[in-house]
Amino acid sequence: MNFFWPELERQVRISGFIETLNEKDSNDYFDSRPYDSQIGAWSSPQSKVIDSRDILDKNVREFTQKFNAKVPRPPHWGGYLVKPQKIEFWQGRSSRLHDRFLYTYDTTNWKIERLAP
Secondary structure (H helix, E strand, O other), rough: EEEEOOOOOOOEEEEEEEEEEEEHHHHHHHHHHHHHHHHHHHOOOOOOOOOHHHHHHHHHHHHHHHHHOOOOOOOOOEEEEEEEEEEEEEOOOOOOOOOOOOEEEEOOEEEEEEEOO
């Protein structure tokens, strides 16, 4: 994963492993979300092309009526767990002598090292 903020000249880069959450953890996370977010998970065919906002609004109305109290987790909805092994923090400088710090996990502790730009 990489997060870059050019206006701030900052970046965080994370590398490691990712795994799909099991059904129980996905359910627990979904249950912790606000009601409107749960309805949104049912209402939006995420990343698919839709003709108009009206489609989303119609879906929200339908799923709000269908699930007026407890909203079950949609079958297509789940989560991921990121297990970072390395995290690098970068702070840009106009001199190009940027600050870089690398955190490396060795199964018990994080080791911190300064990297040359």
